[in-house]
Amino acid sequence: MQVERIKFERTGGFAGIRIATDLKLDDLPDEQAHTISELLDDLDFRELPASLVKEEGMADQFTYTITVETKKWQHTVITGDVSAPEKLQELLQLLNRLARTPKRQ
């Protein structure tokens, strides 16, 4: 699949600080764009359920919302920390960093 855009939002956590980013894959360095595309392929992202949240009884977990857009479809997945599959955790970590780092001067 040819991913064009990813929207990412992280809320909650001990600090309760929201971070978010809206990325066009074309704007990213090739290597980063490639890694993201590969992770999404491995995950079969489009087939993931809309909600992976199973954090009942937990406190201070992050909640992540990821929306992936291609020319043909758009799919949004909401997940917690513990409930995210390992591959998705890799993607979350990457997006998390991208959402934060470019802004500080």
Added chain:
Amino acid sequence: MHQRHPINCIVPPHVLKNIATKGTTAQKELAIETLKRSEQMRGQRQALAEFATAAFRVAVGGKERILYDAKNGSSLPGTVVRKEGEPPTADVAVNEAYDGSGYTYDLYNNIYQRNSIDGNGMRLDSTVHYRVGYDNAFWDGEQMVYGDGDENLPPSERIFNRFTIAVDVMGHELTHGVTQYEAGLTYSQQPGALNESMSDVFGSLVKQYKLQQIAGEADWLIGQGLLSENVKGIALRSMKAPGTAYDDPVLGKDPQPAHMKDYVNTVSDNGGVHINSGIPNHAFYVVATELGGFAWEKAGQIWYVTLKDKLKANSNFQNCGDLTYQAAGEIFGAGSIEQQAVQKGWAEVGITVGSTTPPPPDTGGGGCLEALLRLLGAAPAKGS
């Protein structure tokens, strides 16, 4: 031929719970695994809470801590690195989590006569070095988990230090366990913000207890030291002045309100549980400073009794105000200065409690003693 273990067959949950509580070690483990997997148990933390004491954590009758290292992975609990009574290790996060959960145990045990999270000696399990670049700490329903902040970023980009750096974080997380076993406050909207506030209140009290500070000396900050030197801020939250802990180009401004008129309606963060907690947090701060002295003694006692005996899963801020007012009356007497302080604390955040004029202070002693004497027929009934 493959043999199925009887516990893995269809066994009713109540039977599994019995096995989890009373069976042999191997049986317990199997029963617990099965219960955890079963659909019936999903989301029923109270059911989990009922048997967790005896099964998961053998009651040991005292302080029992185990520290685990996730070694930057996501498997919990990880590898055991320090047990109760063992000397400090070379790992600062391990020692901070060990000491922090110890101070928290001591506050609950020495001041509120509560033996651990469940009141029955539950072992305190903590995992440090969870994942890579994990800027968070959480309670997973069974144990405390701490990340290292932004250790994977270049120093100039770091926002968070390790999450064990502030002792109130351990008090906060462990109190989520206490709340789970007591009020069971739903983690959403106002009940969720109360859940968060209780964790901040007792987290701050743990810090004050450790430092033996009176209310006027305490900083009333949550997560002091957690923000790196790159950030314009002193902590993550301020109970004294919600909304002022940080104001930074990357993090934004501390969004906590200190008054109901500024209550934040949002779907994020389970309905703003870490945001609107500023309101009950500030009410507690006002009560504690109004009363002076060690905050854990009077204000803390009122809040603890409210958490343990009065709040329900769906209680809102108004309920909490009313119930702390009630608790203050029961512990210190109707119209006592303690009850008046509670009234003032909630009034400052825009919540009216005890709106009817309180009766004049009793002249013949405190509420508990008087109530007991009344029960024994040795004191006249109220209003007679």
